[in-house]
Amino acid sequence: MSARSEPPWFQQARDDGGLVVSDPPKFDLDSYIANYKGKTRIARLLHIGQTSSYLSNDALRLAISEAREGKDVELYLRVVKVFHEIFPEDPVSQTDTNWVDRVQREADAESRRLEAELRGYKNNLIKESIRMAYDDMGRHYQHIGALGEAVKNFNKEREYCQLPAHIAIMVNRLINAHIEQNSWISVEANVQKLRGLPQKPGEGEKLEAKLSAAQGLAELSTQQYRRAALTLLDCNPRMIQSRLEDTAADESYGEVITPNDIASYGALCALASMNRTELQKNVLDNTKFRNYLELEPHLRRAVSSFVAGKYSQCLDILSAHRTDYILDLYLSPHYDQLVSMIRNKAIVQYFVPFSKVTFSALATAFKTNEDDIIESLTELIGSYSLPATLDLEDGLLVANTAETRAEMFKAAMGAGQDYEKVLQSRLLRFAVSNANLDISSPKQQGVGNGTGAGDLLMGREYNAKGKGKPTKGFF
Known part of the structure; x- marks a missing residue:
């Protein structure tokens, strides 16, 4: 594809602080978008078009x-508006008012028809028909972009669900609607509800991959990176099989996420939130996640490099694929933060064996300049992630050495105080014993037979005749 001149809209977006990339990605657009289905195709294309x-x-x-193939008029108008702002001279940027009017009329007519059917079922008190009517209305409103109405109808459907399978279908639809709304708290709540439902043998495994994907996506979107990593790393590989087998097509989750996305989100969140031992155990040695990671071999190399201590090589791999990840609808807002977390963790790990390191050596190791390194080190020291100090005069990062002499004296003083307490307790025991003070330990119902506190110290107990026998005391 030949180089293209950049429209002025993107320069303005950069000036306004927007995220814009000009380099070509490593994926082919048609092949990439073919992995998705439903309105997420439009949402992802719109994000790519604006980025x-x-x-x-x-x-x-x-x-x-894609929008013209659907029924969501508002989504079509939003895409056309963006296209017109970026390419105002292109004929395609003009709104097709005839299509808008026709689709809007058809949507209104369908809404009236479904509402009339629902009223009829309610009058006849046919519970199963009422459930299906609410389900049809919820899906209809979701298709036309009225997500609030869709969620309302799916929630009303719950009252008429008579079987666990009906509830599972309804909650699945709610999860997808909430993902489209970016209502992540509701996504997590409904995932937990669906996990608590009884399932037929084999059905739970089919759902588990979707539930893990939805939950991991919600945790990523709310910046719970470690939780997102643990959730996605445990994702059932059935989703990969469903893409290869026509008979398992219903198990794919192309309306939201693909196996490649699970590999990318899971590996990046793990790199940002786990140490080298955890990465080896939870990522590289994970038989479940290995199936996903094979779809993104460069991420396997990045994780392996980090585990092996080759931090600059890991960061180079991530940098080479930055454009692809910035163009991802859900990863884009988090990618730079995740890479910053990975880089900061790598700096901390790199410095562990040293007492002093020059800024220039760090800049060379991480392929950046000294100013950026100093800024990163200042941030790490300020957050107590790096126990070191900056020597700006000599250009050194100096480790905080522990005062071993003071620690040794402190430990010796503590041991002496403990020994003194034990000695005082033993002397007290001998003194009480020499004074022939008989003391009984308290009974279960209370203190026994009018004896004094000395009995408690001596650890004696009395039988019914009042004769005591020594037992193990407190000393």
Whole structure:
């Protein structure tokens, strides 16, 4: 694909602090978007169109074509508006008012028909028909972009669900609607509800991959990176099989996420939140996640490099694929933060064997300049992640050495005080014993037979005749 001039809209977006990339990605747009289905295709194309100056025209044209295949008028108008703002001279950027009017009329007519059917079922008190009517209305409103109405109808459907399978279908639809709304707390709540339902043998395994994917996506979107990593690393590999087998097509989750996305999200969150031992155990040696990681071999190399202490090589791999990840709908807002966390953790790990390191050596190791390294070190020291100090005059990072002499004296003083307490207790025991003070230990119902506190110290107990026998005392 030949180089293209960048529309002025993207320069303005950069000036306003927007995230824009101009380099071509490593994926082919048509092949990439073919992995998805439903309205997420439009959402992802729209994100690419607003973020990549290289793919913008192609992505937005595809998004408009996809939107015209659906019934969501508002989504179509939003895509056309973005296309017009970026490419105002392109004829495709003009709104097709005839299509808008026709689809809007059809949507209104369908809404009235479904509502009339629901009223009829309610009058006849047919519970199963009422459930199906609410389900049809919820899906209809979701297709036309009225997500609030869709969620309302799915929630009303719950009252008429008579079987666990009906509840599972309804909660699945709620999860997808909430993902489309970016209502992540509701996504997590409904995932937990669905996990608590009884399932037929084999059905739970089919659902588990979808539930883990939805929960991991919600945790990533709410910046719970470690939890997202643990959830996605435990994702059932059935989702990969479903993409290869036509008979298992219903197990795919292309309307939200693909196995490649699970590999990317899981590996990056793990790199940002786990140490080298955990990465080896939970990522590289994980038989479940290995199936996903094979889809993104460069991420396996990145994780292996980090585990082996080759931090600059790991960061180089991530940097080489930055454009691809910035163009991902859900990963884009978090990618730079995740890489920053990975880089900071690598700096801490790199410094462990040293007492002093020059800023220039660190800059060379991490392929950056000294100013960036100093900024990173200042942040790490300020957050107490790096026990060291900056020597700006000599250009050194100096480890905080422990005062071993003071620690030794402190430990000796503590041992002496403990010995003194034990000695005083033993002397007290001998003194009480020499004074022939008989003391009984308290009974279960209370203190026994009018004896004094000395009995408690001596650890004696009395029988019914009042004669005591020595037992193990407190000393």
